[in-house]
Amino acid sequence: MKVSQRETNIGEIFSKFIEFYIEPLVIFETERYEILYINEKAKDFLGNAASFSDIFRQEEYFNFVKLIRNCYSIEEKRVITFDKKNGKKGILLFNLYPIACGDHRVVIFTFKDITKKIKEKEEKRKKNAQLIFQDKLKSIDLVTSSISHEINNICNFMVNNLKITFQAWNDVFQLIREYEEENGEFIIGGIQSSEIASIIPKLMVSLIDGINRISDTIDDFKKYIREGLKSGFSLIDVNETVRRVVNILNHHIFLYTENFNVRLQESLPKIRGNIQKLEQVIINLLTNALQSLSERCKGIYISTGIEDERVYIEIKDEGVGIPSNIMPYIFEPFFSTKYATGGSGLGLYLSKAIIEEFGGEIIIDSGENKGTIIKVYLPYESENGKF
Ligand SMILES: Nc1ncnc2c1ncn2[C@@H]1O[C@H](COP(=O)(O)OP(=O)(O)OP(=O)(O)O)[C@@H](O)[C@H]1O
Numbered sequence: 001m002k003v004s005q006r007e008t009n010i011g012e013i014f015s016k017f018i019e020f021y022i023e024p025l026v027i028f029e030t031e032r033y034e035i036l037y038i039n040e041k042a043k044d045f046l047g048n049a050a051s052f053s054d055i056f057r058q059e060e061y062f063n064f065v066k067l068i069r070n071c072y073s074i075e076e077k078r079v080i081t082f083d084k085k086n087g088k089k090g091i092l093l094f095n096l097y098p099i100a101c102g103d104h105r106v107v108i109f110t111f112k113d114i115t116k117k118i119k120e121k122e123e124k125r126k127k128n129a130q131l132i133f134q135d136k137l138k139s140i141d142l143v144t145s146s147i148s149h150e151i152n153n154i155c156n157f158m159v160n161n162l163k164i165t166f167q168a169w170n171d172v173f174q175l176i177r178e179y180e181e182e183n184g185e186f187i188i189g190g191i192q193s194s195e196i197a198s199i200i201p202k203l204m205v206s207l208i209d210g211i212n213r214i215s216d217t218i219d220d221f222k223k224y225i226r227e228g229l230k231s232g233f234s235l236i237d238v239n240e241t242v243r244r245v246v247n248i249l250n251h252h253i254f255l256y257t258e259n260f261n262v263r264l265q266e267s268l269p270k271i272r273g274n275i276q277k278l279e280q281v282i283i284n285l286l287t288n289a290l291q292s293l294s295e296r297c298k299g300i301y302i303s304t305g306i307e308d309e310r311v312y313i314e315i316k317d318e319g320v321g322i323p324s325n326i327m328p329y330i331f332e333p334f335f336s337t338k339y340a341t342g343g344s345g346l347g348l349y350l351s352k353a354i355i356e357e358f359g360g361e362i363i364i365d366s367g368e369n370k371g372t373i374i375k376v377y378l379p380y381e382s383e384n385g386k387f
């Protein structure tokens, strides 16, 4: 195809093109650091002042300046967060094209607000994740039901056998006493015959306790799965939920600390929410607290209570603490200082979203080497919710 140069003014065509370009477009001079051109779409976005420093916080503005200053090759899909007029956070997507003009370098960039798109994507992802999760729960529920049936049968069988053994023990004990009276003290299984009367019943009671704990753990797990399958809101006993989570994480807790303390205030009013989601929040916060501990002798203290007409769950750790420079970002999605060890940076983000859905809030008090106190406040049910 032959391109006709006849009377065609490329500059004019180009200026028309950028003027009506579908997205906000800006031409920046990088030496003097000034805007050379800004199209209508960009003016609409930035307002009369046409200044980027108005829409970014200081740190974000610094990132924006760096992005343009260091742009020597085409940069696509660069993302910077910004403050929306309604006070909420937004996300801008930049495409940058540097162009050498004699001694100068200009950068042409387009940008667009992708906040809504990202939110929709996130919602879709959450919905899909929820569907997959529910599906998994259904199959786990099937498996746990049959396993727990088997285990409970074995537990019942063991308890019954122990009861019979215990009855037999009373007779055996009588024989031991008679033998002892005739022949003096002797040793049975490394234990003095005079002490055996108090030791054997204790051993049997601890065996029954152990069996009951196996049964309870299985029941807790079954309840956890069942609650997960109901996605609605119900009245929740916060203490019972904390206890169940601690039971489920028992082994995990033991790996991180030998100083684990739980102090729950009795007769707390019930709160309204989804049990499985509340359990998820406690698991996330407790896991963070455990991961922050540098040694097993450092402690964790969980407590519940009422403050300012709200129920609270407090998780206090003697861990490394949160340095003040990262504090503003810890609730942001994908912010993590633990990528190397498998962190995804979603724990606090999701926990905050869940607690806000319940009408509550999360407050953090922490500092480097100071440990961390996280308090979750939840509104309680004032009429039917009270015990
Ligand atoms: N109790 C805590 N002590 C010290 N730092 C914490 C504590 N809780 C959170 N943090 C900091 O906040 C960051 C974000 O926490 P978050 O739970 O959202 O993500 P993560 O723990 O890194 O990953 P994930 O929970 O998704 O596995 C952590 O990487 C950590 O730096």
Ligand SMILES: [Mg+2]
Pocket (backbone or CB within 6 Å): 284, 287, 288, 347, 348
């Ligand atoms: Mg976490």
